[in-house]
Amino acid sequence: MTTERQFQHDSQGPLRRIVSSVFSIFETRLELIGIELSEEKERLIGVLFLGLAAMMLTMMALITLTVLIAIAFWGTYRWQSLAAITAVYVLVAIVCALRARAGLSNAPNVFESTLAEFKKDRDTFN
Known part of the structure; x- marks a missing residue:
């Protein structure tokens, strides 16, 4: 009877240590996520x-x-100068919008370090 209890107690010890280690690793990874979110x-x-x-x-x-520009060309080309300025503004706005869209689609992964640590953990346990 004592041998059976001792065997159960010994088998729970390493299991508890493993579970504790897994929770400790998980806690560390959650802290890393929090730090990355804050940054x-x-x-x-x-x-x-x-x-x-x-x-x-x-x-x-x-x-x-x-x-x-409107004051400078008021006497001769007032509406043409304003139309040219408007066209330039529209073209610059389109270029800015396209660059912003490209910047959003090419954004790096926010949790890159955390994912790398999770992959290391997975490889360690496999």
Whole structure:
């Protein structure tokens, strides 16, 4: 009877250690996910702020440029100059939209490090 109990106790010891190790690895990976999410959030907020500031300043510059060109050509080619400026703005807007779309479709994987660690863990247990 004591041998059977001792055998059950010994077999539960390594099993508990394995389960504990698996949970410890899982906890570490979750912490890594949290760190990566935090870093990505900070990066996105910084990029968003700078992008909005650049967009606002660019709009102010374009409005000023448009008024300057309209005043310069007011007597001779007023509607032609405004049409040309509008065409340039539309073309630049299209190029920006296409580049933004390409940037979103080619974005790197956010959890690249975490996935690499999970693959290492899977390879270790196989």
